[in-house]
Each structure stands twice: as C-alpha cells, then as structure tokens.
Amino acid sequence: MSSVATLPLPAGAGARPRSAASLLPWVVLAVLAAFPLIAPAFGLEYYIGFVRRLLIVMIAATSLNFILGYGGMVALGHAGFVGVGAYTVVAMVEAGVGSAWAAWGMAIVISAVFAAAIGAVSLRARGVYFLMITLAFAQMLYYLAVSLRTYGGDDGYGIYTPLSLGGLDGLHADIFYWVVLALAALVFAFSSRVAVSRFGHALMGIRDNETRMAAMGYPVYRIKLVAFTGAGAVAGLAGALLASHNNFVSPSLMHWTESATLLVMVAIGGMGKRWGGPLGVAIWLTLAEVLKLYTEYWHWPIGLMLILVVFFAPKGVATLFERKEKTQ
Amino acid sequence: MDAIFIFEQLLNGLGYGLMLFLLAAGLTLVFGIMDTMNLAHGSLYMAGAYIAAKVHESSGSFLGAVLVAIVATILIAALIEWLVVRRLYSRDHLAQVLATFGVILIADDLVKAIWGPSPIMAPTPAALTGPVQLLAELPYPAYRLVLLGVGLAVALGLYLLVNHTRMGMLVRAGASNRSMAEFMGVRVGRVFSFVFALGAALAALAGALMGPIGAVQIGMGEAILIPALVVIVIGGIGSVRGAFVAALLVGLVDTAGRAFLPPMLRAVLPPSLAADLGPALAGIAMYVLMAAVLTLKPAGLFPARA
Amino acid sequence: MFKPKHAVLAAVLCSALVAQAADPVKVGIALDISGPFAAAGAEARDGFDLAIETLGGKLGGQPAEFLKTDFAGNPEQANQLVTRYLQRDKIDFFTGPIASNSALAVGPALFAAKVPFISSNPGPSQFAGKQCNPFFFGQYQNDTYDEAAGKFANEKGYKNMVIIAPNYPAGKDHLNGFKRIYSGALKDEIYTKVGQIDYAAEIAQIRAAKPDAVFFFLPGGMGINFIKQYIGGGLKEIPLVAPGFSADQDVIQAVGEPMLGLYNTAHWTHDLPLPANAAFVSAFRKKYDGRYPTVYAAMAYDAIMAMDAAVRDVGGKLDDRAAVAKALAKPSFKSVRGEFSYGANNNPVQNYYLRVVEKDAEGKLTNKLVGTVMEKHQDAYVGECAL
Incomplete structure (x- = not known):
C-alpha cells in the first residue's frame, strides 16, 4: 500500500480515484437492484427481506447522520420520529386508507410537524441538555403509544391487509423491495447533495462555531430547526416503511434503546460522512443477526466492538476507507 | 384524601427522590468535575446490588454486605477506568457515551454468565422488615426511613466534602481549570481517580x-439510569446541589402524579377517558417536568459551568 | 434370484430413506433470554432442553433439528427472526416467545405460511377470539388465570378489593378477566407505569382504601418490586392474590419470605399428583440443581411433547399441514397438567388450580397445591372465534 502511495503520480491520475469514488454509489445501487433477481438462484430469498430492512433503517440513520454529523445535534430521540411515522400509517389503516403512498406521505407530514414542534423547544438547549430533552420527548411519545388502547398499546398493531402500491401492485413479488431501494437511494442522494449545498455549509459552519455564524448574520436557530424538521420527516418515512415491512407496529420501535442504537450505528459508520449511515447500519444489523445464530451471549461482542471503534476509528469506519482513497 | 394521606405521599416522594439522588450524585460528580459522561454508572449500580445481595445472603450481615459491595465496586470501577474511561477524558461526550454504552453491554452479559438471567434474592435486613408507627394513623416502612436517612447523610457529606475540605478544594480547582491547577502543583490525575472512585462508591x-x-x-442499571439522568440534567450537570434539588423535585412530581392525578381526573372527566389519560400522564410527568425546566432554563436549575 | 426390478425397488427405497434422513423435522424456537423477559425465557429454554433431551433429539421417532435464537423480548426482532425461520430454514413448527406482544407480532406470518404455532406461554385474547387461527395452539388463555383468581376471591368471601396492573392493554385485559368473575365491590382500580420501580404511592392508596384483599398483575421485575415494598409497608394483613405467573418459582426465589401465604391460580403446579408430571418435575430438578420448575418450563416441555405426538400421529407426513394442525388439536400425549382438550378456538379446556406459597420439606419456599378452582374451564373469547 505504502509503495503505491509513494509512487509519483502521473498527471491526471488524481482524477481517477475521484471518478471511481463517484461511481461507487451507482455500483452499489446496481448490485442492490439486481439482488432480488439473483438471490433465489442461491437460495437466499430470506436475505431479500433482510436487505430491505437494512435499507429502511439506513434511511433513518442517514437522516440522523444529517443533523448529527453535519449539524452537530446529538439527538437521542430519533426513534420517536420513526415511531410517529409508523403510527401514522396505523392511524391511516384504521381510518380505512389503503394506499401506501397516501399513508407514507401523511407519515412524512405528521412526523415533520412533530419534529418542528419538538425541535422548536429542544434546540434552545445545547450538548447533553439537547440530548436529554430529545430523549424526554421520545419517552413521552413512547409512553403515549404504550397506553393508546385504540392502536393496540403495548400489544402492538397488526396490519392484516398490506397497503396497496397503486399501479405497481402485482408487477413482481419483490416490488416493495425496489420501492424501498429507490426511496433509500433518493434520501442518500438528497442528503449528500444538501450537505454540499449552501444550506449544508451553513449547517456545518454552525456545528463548528455557532457564535461566529450568528455574528455573520446567519439565522442559526432557523437553519437548525429546518434541518431537524427535515431529518424528523425522513425518519418518519423510515417508520412508515418499517410498518409496511413488518405489517406490524409496536411501541418498542420508540424505546430509548432504539434511539441509542441509531446513534451508535451512525457513530460506528462515521458521522458527517455520507457513507456513515449505510455502513453503520450494515455492520450493526449484520453483526447482531449473525452473532445471535451462534450464542445467547451476543451483546458483549457488540459492546467490545463499540469500544474498539471509539478508540481506533474515532471518526467511524467510513473514514478508514477514506484514508485508503487518499493514499492511492 | 386527608392530610395524613397527603403527608404520607409527600414522604414517599421524598424517599423516591433521595433514592434517585444517591445514583445521580455520583453521576453528576463525575460529569461535573471530569466532564465525562459515564453511562456505565448504571452497571456499577447493578454490581453493587448483586454483590451486596450475595454477600448479605451468605454472611447474614447487611452492613458488612454494603461495605463489601462498595469496596468491590470501587475495584471494578478502577479496572473500568484504567481500561476504558481514562482514555475518554479528552474526548467529546458522544465518544464517552458510545464507549460506556459498550461497557454496559459487556457488563450485562457478564452478570448473566456469573449469576444467571433470573433476578436474585436480596433480603431486607431482619430488623428492618416491618413498618414503624410514625403517627398514630401512619405506619411507615422502617427500611425506607433508613433510606431517607442515608440519602440525607450522603447529601450533607458531599456538601461538606466539596465545599469545606482540602480535597474538595483540589477537586474544584481541577474542575474549573485543569492546566492551571496542575501548574500550581495539584496532581489532577490523582484527584480525578479519587472522584471516580467516590462516584463508584455512591453507585454501589x-x-x-x-x-x-x-x-x-x-x-436494573439501565432502568434507573434514565430517571437519574433526568435528575442531573434538571439540576444542572455537575452541580451536586442541583442534583439534590432536582432529585427531590422529580421524586415529588412523579409520586404526586401517580397518587393525585388519577383521582383528580376522575372528578372532572368521563371515567373511561380518565382511566386512560390519568396513568398515561402520570407516567410522563417526569419528562414533562424536564422539558419544562429546560425550556425555561436551557442549562438546568443550577448551571455548574456558567 | 436378482432381477433388475428389485434393483430399482431397492434404489427407490434407499433414496426414500436418504431423503427422509436428510430432511429432519425443523422446529423454530424463539428464545427470550435477554431483555425484559429473560428470567421467564430462561425457564422456558430449560423446559425445551429437557424435553429435547428426553426425546433423544427426535420428534415422533424422526430426526429433528431445533433452531434456537434469542430475540431479546422485542416484537420487532421476533418478527424478523420468524421471517428467517420461515424463509430460510423452512420450519415445520414454531414456539418460544414469552410476552403476548411478541406472539401477536409473529402470528400472522406463521399463519399465512401454515406453520403451527404452539405457544409455550402467551395466550393473547386476540388469538382466542376474533383473530383465532387453526394454526395457533395455546397452553392457557391469559385471562383464565385471572378468572380463576376471581372465583377464588368470591369463594373466600372477599367483599372489597383493590386491583392493580401496569397501564397497557395486557394489564387491562388481566384486570377485566378478574372483574368478569369477581362479584364483590372494587375499592379502587390502579394502573401503574410500565417498568415502575417505586410503588410507595400505590401502597399508600391501598392502605387508605382498606380492602379485604388485593389482586395484582405485575409481571417480572415489577411484581418483585411491588411485593417487597408491599410487605415492607406493613400490609401483610391484607392478603395478596395473583395470577400464577406473578407468584411462580422465579419470583419466589427473588423475593423470598415476603411471598409466604400468597394465593395464586394456574393450570399447572409442580406437585400435581400425576405420573407424567412427577416424571417431568424429578427430571427437571435432577438436571437443574434441584430447582423447582415454573409454569414457563412446564409448558415449554409440553409444547415439545405436543409436537412429538403430532409428528407420530401423522406418520411423519409433515407436508400435509392441515393434518398436522388437526393432530395437534387432539393432543394424544400425557401432558404434565393432566387431561385437557382444545376448544373451538384452539385454546384449552382444562382445570385451574389454587396454589399458595409455603415452605417445602427442605424449607425451600415454593408453591403448594391447595385445590381445584375451576374444572374444564374454557376462556371467555371462544364465542368470538369463527373457526
């Protein structure tokens, strides 16, 4: 590796890794898109559902990474918005709505409203206080869902007639997978794009030095609130997709450990790196899935990994790849 | 609902608050002085409970069990500090949260491997099993009175330690400006180790x-960690005085919510709605309190690092 | 004389045997051994393990494979695990979860795949009533324990009671089950926070209400907290009545002396005088350091025994799912609880017993059988089931 790094670079070679890097999302997308077609040949049907779940959680993690990594807002209540999205779908189903698009759209709107309200209060606090106040709101939502008898409370709510995807219904058994993939790709692309936009730069500026940004005339509070609301809305979408994925919603979605897990996944993957969310989710969920197969003591290896990541990859696993790219 | 009933419930709120204070005091001390968020505090609490229960069962001495638990937990804490926490002092809060969350995961599996997944027996000391008659109409659990006493004693002890001893002065010096204190000859590393051990002792x-x-x-550590975090945040992180006030506040609000809210709602709302709403509201009273306090005072009631 | 025809026959026979050997009966067990139900989950695991050992790892004489994976008491993870069992492992039977919410989360997928779900513990009212299914088999319906407790309270002549449960639907279901039979007056109906630690406020309310007795449904750690604080609060004089799982061996060994004299109701107890039960209890105590089994362990054991009998009854032909379900609905094994049959909603018609916590000959605290509270009892939801 080092011998490659020390080679004098021919002119123009510097552009190559960049183009390879910019191709990477497309390659990943193509592989993921082809997966349901290839998987049955190897008897891996189960993993279609598994990957679909990964993709949904990635949407939630990407939205958290946006406010955490670029905005510096350490929120410990993100699962609350996932839950709001999921319960919006439940409410729509209960009200007789059969269209997935309508239910998901409503989930985005409602969770955006919740995020705006919660953000408006929480964003006045900083650091650990912000972390705790977002946790408080998520806990309130959790206890509300537990005692909401209409939607099953702690027993959860089963969706017995899957929501309709409109014209896409019946095209292919795995059509829902591709819909999720398309949405995940959109969220990924959108958040990568916003991160390098004027808004994204302003947000990162606030993360690094809030006072200075305020002095420069940026509406700091409003920018943070917009980011927080957007992230909440996207988390709500993830919740709505999760409701359709499981055809079941329960308050356990909103338990504070779920918020903590999202935070941990983003931190493992790499905060403020566009691959951070997806990588963290893939590592965490795959590890949990595999370890459980072999032992009932499957928590401690994850704990150990967490400590190791904090010590040896403090900026997340995504940066390990980044360094490699730079040395080439 | 007579005066004695209300008085009893206030006493219950006080008792619950002091229980939370015992845990919150160690947490806020470590956080305030070392600027370190140690979630594994809940695991130390669990270690203290397990060791005390086991020693009490086998030896029959409750006091001895508590002392053994404190000493053993300090040793465990020293190990955790040496392996993990020491490397986290200079890192941001998120890194501290993540690594100590990892410690929680390991600790839970370790306890399961040693003592099994079932809850274990923790007997009440024989002399304190029954109630004592506080007033003619008011029996009160003797053991809870002891808890009240210990909670108040710890609060007083910490106040004296931090404000009126040489060690407390060094601690405050190290906390307010570490490099200056070091320059003046204070061995801040040693002070930090003392504070961490003290926090562990309180958790145990x-x-x-x-x-x-x-x-x-x-x-059990995670279950009580959240209320304890709520307490230190309401109080203002790092402030022992704040933790004390906030713990009592949370204890009272939580107890009052459970004791008085459902009957009050039943008086003004239709029964089925009141039955649904009352317990739900009582369950989130603590969080509503925290959100309200932070909305008015974004750094808690007694900001330690103003 | 050797004829080619024989060779063909032999080949066919061999391949049939090979196919059978290569294709064991697959049982998916969702273990609940971390998270909120870990204690009960570990009991269930011990029951499963003992049954598997007793049967020599076979079901109905056929080789069997038992898949065991933890899902941390989380309905979401349970759902995911069942998806894997169905799609990747193609299981023939399912059992395992402790809590009703996990059972409700995994039910629909199992029913759609026509995989029999032999519940080892939860008997949610939904699966006994409107959402009943030919592929669900309960060991007892949740409310029946409370109904038995209500009948006991009537017989004991309790005129005024306070009832208490956590504020979630299962808590309300349990209290409704009690109220369905209990005919005295209710002084108060208290709902507490899920996972509550401190019960001082509620205990003060109970003291102020001065009831004849208290009925509580507080599963797991909540019950342990409550009983300890209740006795510490000097309310020993007001008897506690509980459904069996709030006063089972796992709770007894964690609470100790304060449990003495606590009345509780269940459809099984370790001192039921039946040969099958005696064999189970002694094998269990031998394997697990003299510990008494809980209802969780007993029913986990029974769940495996039910599968064993069903495989035998259908002659190993597990592809005919409807026939397997039919065989399961007519249990032909010797259950540790004694004779029982399934009602129209695949929930049992069976006896319910009164137990009281006492000291055994060795001075160990445990449940003792007092008598039968209800005979051949069927749950209240059977009318809502369209099976």
Whole structure:
C-alpha cells in the first residue's frame, strides 16, 4: 500500500480515484437492484427481506447522520420520529386508507410537524441538555403509544391487509423491495447533495462555531430547526416503511434503546460522512443477526466492538476507507 | 384524601427522590468535575446490588454486605477506568457515551454468565422488615426511613466534602481549570481517580440499598439510569446541589402524579377517558417536568459551568 | 434370484430413506433470554432442553433439528427472526416467545405460511377470539388465570378489593378477566407505569382504601418490586392474590419470605399428583440443581411433547399441514397438567388450580397445591372465534 502511495503520480491520475469514488454509489445501487433477481438462484430469498430492512433503517440513520454529523445535534430521540411515522400509517389503516403512498406521505407530514414542534423547544438547549430533552420527548411519545388502547398499546398493531402500491401492485413479488431501494437511494442522494449545498455549509459552519455564524448574520436557530424538521420527516418515512415491512407496529420501535442504537450505528459508520449511515447500519444489523445464530451471549461482542471503534476509528469506519482513497 | 394521606405521599416522594439522588450524585460528580459522561454508572449500580445481595445472603450481615459491595465496586470501577474511561477524558461526550454504552453491554452479559438471567434474592435486613408507627394513623416502612436517612447523610457529606475540605478544594480547582491547577502543583490525575472512585462508591451504595426493595436483575442499571439522568440534567450537570434539588423535585412530581392525578381526573372527566389519560400522564410527568425546566432554563436549575 | 426390478425397488427405497434422513423435522424456537423477559425465557429454554433431551433429539421417532435464537423480548426482532425461520430454514413448527406482544407480532406470518404455532406461554385474547387461527395452539388463555383468581376471591368471601396492573392493554385485559368473575365491590382500580420501580404511592392508596384483599398483575421485575415494598409497608394483613405467573418459582426465589401465604391460580403446579408430571418435575430438578420448575418450563416441555405426538400421529407426513394442525388439536400425549382438550378456538379446556406459597420439606419456599378452582374451564373469547 505504502509503495503505491509513494509512487509519483502521473498527471491526471488524481482524477481517477475521484471518478471511481463517484461511481461507487451507482455500483452499489446496481448490485442492490439486481439482488432480488439473483438471490433465489442461491437460495437466499430470506436475505431479500433482510436487505430491505437494512435499507429502511439506513434511511433513518442517514437522516440522523444529517443533523448529527453535519449539524452537530446529538439527538437521542430519533426513534420517536420513526415511531410517529409508523403510527401514522396505523392511524391511516384504521381510518380505512389503503394506499401506501397516501399513508407514507401523511407519515412524512405528521412526523415533520412533530419534529418542528419538538425541535422548536429542544434546540434552545445545547450538548447533553439537547440530548436529554430529545430523549424526554421520545419517552413521552413512547409512553403515549404504550397506553393508546385504540392502536393496540403495548400489544402492538397488526396490519392484516398490506397497503396497496397503486399501479405497481402485482408487477413482481419483490416490488416493495425496489420501492424501498429507490426511496433509500433518493434520501442518500438528497442528503449528500444538501450537505454540499449552501444550506449544508451553513449547517456545518454552525456545528463548528455557532457564535461566529450568528455574528455573520446567519439565522442559526432557523437553519437548525429546518434541518431537524427535515431529518424528523425522513425518519418518519423510515417508520412508515418499517410498518409496511413488518405489517406490524409496536411501541418498542420508540424505546430509548432504539434511539441509542441509531446513534451508535451512525457513530460506528462515521458521522458527517455520507457513507456513515449505510455502513453503520450494515455492520450493526449484520453483526447482531449473525452473532445471535451462534450464542445467547451476543451483546458483549457488540459492546467490545463499540469500544474498539471509539478508540481506533474515532471518526467511524467510513473514514478508514477514506484514508485508503487518499493514499492511492 | 386527608392530610395524613397527603403527608404520607409527600414522604414517599421524598424517599423516591433521595433514592434517585444517591445514583445521580455520583453521576453528576463525575460529569461535573471530569466532564465525562459515564453511562456505565448504571452497571456499577447493578454490581453493587448483586454483590451486596450475595454477600448479605451468605454472611447474614447487611452492613458488612454494603461495605463489601462498595469496596468491590470501587475495584471494578478502577479496572473500568484504567481500561476504558481514562482514555475518554479528552474526548467529546458522544465518544464517552458510545464507549460506556459498550461497557454496559459487556457488563450485562457478564452478570448473566456469573449469576444467571433470573433476578436474585436480596433480603431486607431482619430488623428492618416491618413498618414503624410514625403517627398514630401512619405506619411507615422502617427500611425506607433508613433510606431517607442515608440519602440525607450522603447529601450533607458531599456538601461538606466539596465545599469545606482540602480535597474538595483540589477537586474544584481541577474542575474549573485543569492546566492551571496542575501548574500550581495539584496532581489532577490523582484527584480525578479519587472522584471516580467516590462516584463508584455512591453507585454501589445506591445499588446495595435498593436491593431489598427492588428487583436485583440484569438491566436494573439501565432502568434507573434514565430517571437519574433526568435528575442531573434538571439540576444542572455537575452541580451536586442541583442534583439534590432536582432529585427531590422529580421524586415529588412523579409520586404526586401517580397518587393525585388519577383521582383528580376522575372528578372532572368521563371515567373511561380518565382511566386512560390519568396513568398515561402520570407516567410522563417526569419528562414533562424536564422539558419544562429546560425550556425555561436551557442549562438546568443550577448551571455548574456558567 | 436378482432381477433388475428389485434393483430399482431397492434404489427407490434407499433414496426414500436418504431423503427422509436428510430432511429432519425443523422446529423454530424463539428464545427470550435477554431483555425484559429473560428470567421467564430462561425457564422456558430449560423446559425445551429437557424435553429435547428426553426425546433423544427426535420428534415422533424422526430426526429433528431445533433452531434456537434469542430475540431479546422485542416484537420487532421476533418478527424478523420468524421471517428467517420461515424463509430460510423452512420450519415445520414454531414456539418460544414469552410476552403476548411478541406472539401477536409473529402470528400472522406463521399463519399465512401454515406453520403451527404452539405457544409455550402467551395466550393473547386476540388469538382466542376474533383473530383465532387453526394454526395457533395455546397452553392457557391469559385471562383464565385471572378468572380463576376471581372465583377464588368470591369463594373466600372477599367483599372489597383493590386491583392493580401496569397501564397497557395486557394489564387491562388481566384486570377485566378478574372483574368478569369477581362479584364483590372494587375499592379502587390502579394502573401503574410500565417498568415502575417505586410503588410507595400505590401502597399508600391501598392502605387508605382498606380492602379485604388485593389482586395484582405485575409481571417480572415489577411484581418483585411491588411485593417487597408491599410487605415492607406493613400490609401483610391484607392478603395478596395473583395470577400464577406473578407468584411462580422465579419470583419466589427473588423475593423470598415476603411471598409466604400468597394465593395464586394456574393450570399447572409442580406437585400435581400425576405420573407424567412427577416424571417431568424429578427430571427437571435432577438436571437443574434441584430447582423447582415454573409454569414457563412446564409448558415449554409440553409444547415439545405436543409436537412429538403430532409428528407420530401423522406418520411423519409433515407436508400435509392441515393434518398436522388437526393432530395437534387432539393432543394424544400425557401432558404434565393432566387431561385437557382444545376448544373451538384452539385454546384449552382444562382445570385451574389454587396454589399458595409455603415452605417445602427442605424449607425451600415454593408453591403448594391447595385445590381445584375451576374444572374444564374454557376462556371467555371462544364465542368470538369463527373457526
């Protein structure tokens, strides 16, 4: 590796890794898109559902990474918005709505409203206080869902007639997978794009030095609130997709450990790196899935990994790849 | 609802608040002075409870069990500090949260491997099993009175330690400006180790004392960690005085919510709605309190690092 | 004389045997051994393990494979695990979860795949009533324990009671089950926070209400907290009545002396005088350091025994799912609870017993059988089931 790094670079070679890097999302997308077609040949049907779940959680993690990594807002209540999205779908189903698009759209709107309200209060606090106040709101939502008898409370709510995807219904058994993939790709692309936009730069500026940004005339509070609301809305979408994925919603979605897990996944993957969310989710969920197969003591290896990541990859696993790219 | 009933409930709120204070004091001390968020504090609490319960069962001495639990937990804490926490002092809060969350995961599996997944027996000391008659109409659990006493004693002890001893002065010096204190010849590293051990001792004490009135089981640390965090945040992180006030406030609000809210709602709302709403509101009273305090005072009631 | 025809026959026979050997009966077990139900989950695991050992790892004489994976008491993870069992492992039977919410989360997928779900513990009212299914088999319906407790309270002549449960639907279901039979007056109906640690406020309310007795449904750690604080609060004089799982061996060994004299109701107890039960209890105590089994362990054991009998009854032909379900609905094994049959909603018609916590000959605290509270009892939801 080092011998490659020390080679004098021919002119123009510097552009190559960049183009390879910019191709990477497309390659990943193509592989993921082809997966349901290839998987049955190897008897891996189960993993279609598994990957679909990964993709949904990635949407939630990407939205958290946006406010955490670029905005510096350490929120410990993100699962609350996932839950709001999921319960919006439940409410729509209960009200007789059969269209997935309508239910998901409503989930985005409602969770955006919740995020705006919660953000408006929480964003006045900083650091650990912000972390705790977002946790408080998520806990309130959790206890509300537990005692909401209409939607099953702690027993959860089963969706017995899957929501309709409109014209896409019946095209292919795995059509829902591709819909999720398309949405995940959109969220990924959108958040990568916003991160390098004027808004994204302003947000990162606030993360690094809030006072200075305020002095420069940026509406700091409003920018943070917009980011927080957007992230909440996207988390709500993830919740709505999760409701359709499981055809079941329960308050356990909103338990504070779920918020903590999202935070941990983003931190493992790499905060403020566009691959951070997806990588963290893939590592965490795959590890949990595999370890459980072999032992009932499957928590401690994850704990150990967490400590190791904090010590040896403090900026997340995504940066390990980044360094490699730079040395080439 | 007579005066004695209300008085009893206030006493209950006070008792619950002091229990939370025992745990919150150690947490806020470590956070305030070392600027370190140690989630594994809940695991130390669990360790204290397990060790005390086991020693009490085999030796029959409750006092001895509490002391053994404190000493053993300090040793465990020293190991955790040496392996993990020491490397986190200079890192941001998120890194501290993540690594100590990792410690929680490991600790839970470790306890399961040693003592099994079932809750274990933590007997009440024989002399304190029954109630004592506080007033003619008011019997009160003797053991809870002891808890009240210990909680108040710890609060007083910490106040004296931090404000009126040489060690406390060094601690405050190290906290307010580490490099300056070091320059003046204070061995800040040693001071930090002392504070961390003190925090562990308080966690172990809380765990050992909670055993006889609660379930000693895996996850007990996480269950009480959240209310304890709420307490230190309301109080203003790092302020022992703040933690004390906030703990009493949370204890009272939580107890009052459970005791008075449902009957009050039943008086003004239709029964089925009141039955649904009352317990739900009582359950989130603590969080509503925190959100309200932070909305008005974004750094808690007694900001330590103003 | 050797004829080619024989060779063909032999080949066919061999391949049939090979196919059978290569294709064991697959049982998916969702273990609940971390998270909120870890204690009960570990009991269930011990029951499963003992049954598997007793049967020599076979079901109905056929080789069997038992898949065991933890899902941490989380309905979401349970759902995911069942998806894997169905799609990747193609299981023939399912059992395992402790809590009703997990059972409700995994039910629909199992029913759609026509995989029999032999519940080892939860008997949610939904699966006994409107959402009943030919592929669900309960060991007892949740409310029946409370109904038995209500009948006991009537017989004991309790005129005024306070009832208490956590504020979630299962808590309300349990209290409704009690109220369905209990005919005295209710002084108060208290709902507490899920996972509550401190019960001082509620205990003060109970003291102020001065009831004849208290009925509580507080599973797991909540019950342990409550009983310890209740006795510490000097309310020993007001008897506690509980459904069996709030006063089972796992709770007894964690609470100790304060449990003495606590009345509780269940459809099984370790001192039921039946040969099958005696064999189970002694094997269990031998394997697990003299510990008494809980209802969780007993029913986990029974769940495996039910599968064993069903495989035998259908002659190993597990592809005919409807026939397997039919065989399961007519249990032909010797259950540790004694004779029982399934009602129209695949929930049992069976006896319910009164137990009281006492000291055994060795001075160990445990449940003792007092008598039968209800005979051949069927749950209240059977009328809502369209099976």
